[in-house]
Amino acid sequence: MPDLLLELFSEEIPARMQRRAAENLKSLVTNALVDAGVTYEGAKAFATPRRLALHIAGLTAGSKATREERKGPRVGAPEKALEGFLRGAGLASIDEASIVTDPKKGDFYVAVIEKPGRATGEIVADVMPEIIRTFPWPKSMRWGTGQLRWVRPLHSIVASYGPETEEPEVIDFEIDGIRSGKTTRGHRFHAPDAFEVRRLEDYAEKLEKAKVVLDADRRKDIIAHDARNRAMALGLELVEDEGLLEEVAGLVEWPVVLVGTFEKAFLELPDEVIRLTIRANQKCFVMRDPATGRLTNRFVAVSNIEAPDGGATIIAGNEKVIRARLSDARFFWETDLKASLESRLPKLDSVVFHEKLGTQGARVRRLEALAREIAPLVGADADKAERAARLAKADLPTQMVYEFPELQGQMGRTYAELQGEDASVAVAIEDHYKPQGPSDAVPADPVAIAVALADKLDLLTGFWAIDEKPTGSKDPFALRRAALGVIRIVLENGLRLKLGARLAVANPAMAGNDNALAADLLAFFADRLKVHLKEEGARHDLIDAVFALDGQDDLLMVVKRVEALGSFLATEDGANLLAGTKRGANILRAEEKKDGSTITGAPHADHLVEPAEIALAAAIDTARAAIRAALSREDFAGAMTALAGLRAPVDTFFDDILVNAEDAALRLNRLRLLAEIREATREVADFSKIAG
Numbered sequence: 060m061p062d063l064l065l066e067l068f069s070e071e072i073p074a075r076m077q078r079r080a081a082e083n084l085k086s087l088v089t090n091a092l093v094d095a096g097v098t099y100e101g102a103k104a105f106a107t108p109r110r111l112a113l114h115i116a117g118l119t120a121g122s123k124a125t126r127e128e129r130k131g132p133r134v135g136a137p138e139k140a141l142e143g144f145l146r147g148a149g150l151a152s153i154d155e156a157s158i159v160t161d162p163k164k165g166d167f168y169v170a171v172i173e174k175p176g177r178a179t180g181e182i183v184a185d186v187m188p189e190i191i192r193t194f195p196w197p198k199s200m201r202w203g204t205g206q207l208r209w210v211r212p213l214h215s216i217v218a219s220y221g222p223e224t225e226e227p228e229v230i231d232f233e234i235d236g237i238r239s240g241k242t243t244r245g246h247r248f249h250a251p252d253a254f255e256v257r258r259l260e261d262y263a264e265k266l267e268k269a270k271v272v273l274d275a276d277r278r279k280d281i282i283a284h285d286a287r288n289r290a291m292a293l294g295l296e297l298v299e300d301e302g303l304l305e306e307v308a309g310l311v312e313w314p315v316v317l318v319g320t321f322e323k324a325f326l327e328l329p330d331e332v333i334r335l336t337i338r339a340n341q342k343c344f345v346m347r348d349p350a351t352g353r354l355t356n357r358f359v360a361v362s363n364i365e366a367p368d369g370g371a372t373i374i375a376g377n378e379k380v381i382r383a384r385l386s387d388a389r390f391f392w393e394t395d396l397k398a399s400l401e402s403r404l405p406k407l408d409s410v411v412f413h414e415k416l417g418t419q420g421a422r423v424r425r426l427e428a429l430a431r432e433i434a435p436l437v438g439a440d441a442d443k444a445e446r447a448a449r450l451a452k453a454d455l456p457t458q459m460v461y462e463f464p465e466l467q468g469q470m471g472r473t474y475a476e477l478q479g480e481d482a483s484v485a486v487a488i489e490d491h492y493k494p495q496g497p498s499d500a501v502p503a504d505p506v507a508i509a510v511a512l513a514d515k516l517d518l519l520t521g522f523w524a525i526d527e528k529p530t531g532s533k534d535p536f537a538l539r540r541a542a543l544g545v546i547r548i549v550l551e552n553g554l555r556l557k558l559g560a561r562l563a564v565a566n567p568a569m570a571g572n573d574n575a576l577a578a579d580l581l582a583f584f585a586d587r588l589k590v591h592l593k594e595e596g597a598r599h600d601l602i603d604a605v606f607a608l609d610g611q612d613d614l615l616m617v618v619k620r621v622e623a624l625g626s627f628l629a630t631e632d633g634a635n636l637l638a639g640t641k642r643g644a645n646i647l648r649a650e651e652k653k654d655g656s657t658i659t660g661a662p663h664a665d666h667l668v669e670p671a672e673i674a675l676a677a678a679i680d681t682a683r684a685a686i687r688a689a690l691s692r693e694d695f696a697g698a699m700t701a702l703a704g705l706r707a708p709v710d711t712f713f714d715d716i717l718v719n720a721e722d723a724a725l726r727l728n729r730l731r732l733l734a735e736i737r738e739a740t741r742e743v744a745d746f747s748k749i750a751g
Contacts (some may be wrong), residue, residue: 060222061140061221062115062119063085063114064112064218064219064258066215066216066258066409067213068113068216069110071287072106072210072211073309074305074645077106078309080307084194085103088102088186088187090116092118097119097121098175099118101116101117102114107272107314114294126171128169128171131156132167134168141153144156155170155586160431162425169345183230184231191207191234192207193217194233196209200212203219207237208407216237216242217256219256222577241256244272245265246364249269251270272312282307282361283299286361287357291356295346296349297347297359300344314361314366317362318357318360319359320357320378321382321546327389328611332388332466333385336387343359343377344358346358360377386432387462388433391459395458396474399474399478400480401453406456407455410455413522413525414523414701415525416525421708423448423451423452425517426517427445430512431444432513434508437505440505443483443484444506447506450471450488451510451514454466454471454488457470468491471489472485472488482509486504486506487506487509488510490511493544494544501554503553507596511544512556513565515545516565518536518541519580523569523576523580523583535539542583542584546588549614555613556613557613585602585606604746607744608741624695624699625694627703628749628751633703640736640740641746642713643713646718647730647733650730661731662728662731666724671714672716672728672732674735675712675732676732679736681704682739683738686698696743702739705736709736
């Protein structure tokens with residue numbers, strides 16, 4: 060079966076755009092082929108700084124001819140209906156349609172649409188110009204006198220097609236004066252001359268000889284392997300940085316790892332300052348001493364050429380820039396140390412947090428009060444929590460954080476430690492931002508927990524109060540992350556925290572019974588909890604069933620109840636009781652629908668005549684008492700065990716009893732028994748929310 064090789068050769072593509080662009084090329088081309096009726100066995104996209112490439116294997120030779128009969132309007136239909144039919148069927152006039160007679164519906168038009176099969180090469184030639192012309196680059200440009208937009212000037216296109224057993228052909232197409240062919244180029248400096256390619260194996264092999272590693276993941280492996288080996292040879296460890304590795308692999312086609320140094324005097328700076336300075340300015344990796352865990356004065360640079368001097372000039376240039384940037388960082392560091400965090404607080408009153416929520420200074424004062432309120436609930440010292448909240452944002456006006464915003468919190472902790480603040484206060488200044496993602500650890504120190512919860516609850520209640528909630532894929536204030544952070548902090552630290560009460564303390568707009576704003580925010584927490592627990596295998600319908608009960612704002616207890624409910628429903632008793640409960644609920648729903656009323660009230664003992672209904676009434680009373688006793692002890696497994704006691708009498712009731720008896724009093728009494736089952740199960744969860 061034929062293979063297709065495409066290459067779009069251009070000036071340097073920004074590293075951050077390459078991987079997404081390669082995947083976009085793959086999806087756009089393969090989707091266009093499938094839509095045209097061509098299938099394939101596999102596809103792989105590639106990207107280097109100067110090219111996007113795509114290989115599609117096992118293509119069918121062409122699309123099959125198709126014949127479709129499309130039914131149209133009846134004969135004599137309005138002109139507008141006929142026009143729409145002709146347009147959709149691609150007919151020039153109604154005379155091209157057939158008339159079919161239906162004994163029931165009368166005469167109507169039918170269009171026979173026949174599409175001949177097309178060769179795959181023809182289809183590729185047809186779709187590629189439009190794919191290139193409308194390619195979804197985040198940013199693009201025009202050059203010269205042409206109208207084509209591409210991320211950087213596009214120079215050539217390879218379009219080679221054919222089976223392995225034959226000489227491939229060039230799929231001929233042209234866009235903006237650039238005609239497809241089978242010629243490409245290698246490394247800009249080492250192998251700039253053009254050469255011809257045939258198919259993927261030949262293409263990749265010739266590129267390698269021309270000093271281009273086609274596969275980005277292989278370039279990453281080369282860089283990581285060589286950098287680790289260079290560090291090991293020096294008795295050091297490479298500080299791994301996946302983001303930097305991805306970026307650097309997008310900056311070079313032929314990676315060459317080099318090692319440089321900087322003055323040891325700069326090691327007085329915090330390690331993270333050194334790492335970020337070197338990373339941000341020169342895209343270099345750093346090394347650490349495995350004995351101490353501290354950084355050393357060595358760094359790893361990745362060059363795109365094999366320099367004749369072994370890279371000495373390249374390293375000298377990097378060392379010069381790094382020395383200058385570390386000198387700047389040392390100036391910021393020394394300047395920051397001249398003022399305490401406390402002295403910087405007044406500056407926060409001139410820093411706007413949000414136009415509707417005031418300044419950072421006002422926010423800090425809210426955090427102080429809220430952290431003090433939360434502290435005793437999480438086992439933290441209230442004075443320390445208040446102090447940590449007071450200083451939590453004090454590093455924002457520092458020069459170091461201004462230069463490296465990603466250091467906020469971390470620099471605050473460092474400055475706090477140097478200025479003699481309590482260790483828990485210093486830790487909280489850094490950790491109150493955590494967790495910042497699903498892989499980030501949550502705060503563990505009680506003071507940090509108190510400030511982290513205060514920070515996130517203030518954020519959520521504030522933006523909820525001004526109606527700036529997440530919508531669809533938009534979440535500019537990272538409120539989903541904040542809610543998930545609260546959930547993880549509570550669950551992973553085993554905290555008992557009534558969210559409803561804490562929301563009211565965080566923002567007066569959330570206070571009051573039946574507060575719609577607070578209810579909406581709690582529902583948002585429920586949705587985030589479903590997302591979190593789903594990743595751990597929990598069923599979202601069980602979460603809905605528990606949250607449907609009143610007062611479910613203690614996240615730890617919600618999770619424990621969901622876990623117990625899931626375990627119970629996995630048993631035979633649980634599954635059968637769920638089925639019986641749903642059967643009863645369906646009967647009740649049908650009856651209540653008749654007059655719009657809800658069946659309530661206890662069944663009358665003198666109307667319980669059959670042994671099965673007498674036994675069920677007694678079982679409900681026993682189970683309800685046992686369930687309430689277990690729940691009062693927060694023994695959810697015990698509550699499920701008590702609930703299991705209803706399984707047998709419920710089964711027997713439905714086997715032996717006709718609920719809709721002719722006697723109205725008897726029927727009402729039995730319906731009330733079903734309502735009692737519904738109410739008994741609602742002690743644990745709303746079974747109507749459970750699938751199955």
